[in-house]
Amino acid sequence: GAVVSQHPSRVICKSGTSVKIECRSLDFQATTMFWYRQFPKQSLMLMATSNEGSKATYEQGVEKDKFLINHASLTLSTLTVTSAHPEDSSFYICSAPTSGGPYNEQFFGPGTRLTVL
Amino acid sequence: DAKTTQPTSMDCAEGRAANLPCNHSTISGNEYVYWYRQIHSQGPQYIIHGLKNNETNEMASLIITEDRKSSTLILPHATLRDTAVYYCIVRSNSGGYQKVTFGIGTKLQVIP
Numbered sequence: 001g002a003v004v005s006q007h008p009s010r011v012i013c014k015s016g017t018s019v020k021i022e023c024r025s026l027d028f029q030a031t032t033m034f035w036y037r038q039f040p041k042q043s044l045m046l047m048a049t050s051n052e053g054s055k056a057t058y059e060q061g062v063e064k065d066k067f068l069i070n071h072a073s074l075t076l077s078t079l080t081v082t083s084a085h086p087e088d089s090s091f092y093i094c095s096a097p098t099s100g101g102p103y104n105e106q107f108f109g110p111g112t113r114l115t116v117l
Numbered sequence: 118d119a120k121t122t123q124p125t126s127m128d129c130a131e132g133r134a135a136n137l138p139c140n141h142s143t144i145s146g147n148e149y150v151y152w153y154r155q156i157h158s159q160g161p162q163y164i165i166h167g168l169k170n171n172e173t174n175e176m177a178s179l180i181i182t183e184d185r186k187s188s189t190l191i192l193p194h195a196t197l198r199d200t201a202v203y204y205c206i207v208r209s210n211s212g213g214y215q216k217v218t219f220g221i222g223t224k225l226q227v228i229p
Contacts, residue, residue, distance in 0.1 A: 004160075034216050043204075044161065044219040093160045095217065106217050108153075108160035 002028050002098050006109035013084055014117055021079045021112045023050075023094030029074035030096035034106075035067075038091040050077040050094075084116045121205045126224040129199075135192040137223050139205030142186040148209050150181060152190045154201040155222070161204065164190065195227045 003026040013019050023033055031052040036044040048069055049057040056069035068080040081088055095108040122140040129135040141150065152164040165172055165179045167188075172179045178191040192199055204222040208215050 006160075036219075043221050044155075046216055046218065049216060091158070095160075097215070105163060106215075107163065111158065111160045113158070 002026075002096075002105075002107045004094065004096050004107045004109040006092075006094060006112050008112060009110060010113045010115075012115045012117065015085050016083055018080055018082045019084055019114060021081070021092055021094075021114075023077045023079070023096070023109055025075045025096045025107075028096075028098050030077075030098075031074060033071065033077040033094055033096045035069065035077075035079050036093045036095070038093060038111075044093060047079075050079075052077075081114065084114070086116045089114055089116045121207055121220055123203075123205050123220065123223045125221065126226065128226045128228055129192075129195045131197060131227050131229050132194055135190075135195040135199065135225060135227070137190040137192075137203050137205075137225065138187065139190070140187045141205070141207045144185050144207050145209075148207045150179065150185075150188045151206045151208060151217075152177070152179065153204045153206065153217070153219075154199075155204070156198075156201040161219075164203075195225075197227050197229065199225065200227045201225060 005024045007022045033050040035047045037047050038044045046059050047062045050069045050071040052071045058064045066082055071077040091111050091113055093111045095106045098105050149166050149168050151166040153161040155161045165177050167179045181188045202222040202224050204219050
């Protein structure tokens with residue numbers, strides 16, 4: 001199947017700093033990518049839809065000014081957690097569909113573990 | 118997308134078949150049943166999907182009831198590496214890129 005990578009896999013930062021997470025589709029182009037957040041022992045929660053060349057669409061309750069999304073190319077979307085605080089500590093996962101027609105299939109990245117001290 | 122109901126957890130002996138049920142009584146005609154799994158601290162992995170016919174691939178089989186209100190994911194010979202949370206998701210494939218909405222899933226523990 002298609003491959004989606006994330007970088008870094010793990011990051012520890014101090015409260016108040018900003019952290020950038022990259023999501024790349026390695027062998028296909030993705031005009032749309034999705035960002036999820038997962039707290040311990042909970043399911044994945046969709047945060048936003050990243051669209052190449054246009055603004056991201058955020059789910060209700062997700063602060064767009066805190067979670068900045070940039071989809072600069074057909075293979076790269078970035079999520080920046082600005083002024084991170086301990087409550088932002090979570091597992092962040094991106095996904096990308098391989099096509100827009102029927103049977104479009106989602107492939108997920110391996111996740112990024114963010115710990116804010 | 119239609120909602121799904123899954124048992125919170127299940128155990129299965131290594132080498133035996135793991136049968137994971139899912140109820141989706143409000144599924145509509147154009148919605149597919151998808152299964153993903155998430156091994157601890159990893160991203161979700163696609164397993165299989167189907168509309169109304171039973172499906173089989175190298176990972177699993179998917180059995181969908183005739184009325185499509187429920188389905189069962191079958192791992193024919195469970196191994197320890199199959200220990201994961203399994204998500205049953207119902208979603209339409211029509212038009213555009215479909216976001217995947219996850220429920221709580223079933224935590225499958227394969228026991229040696």
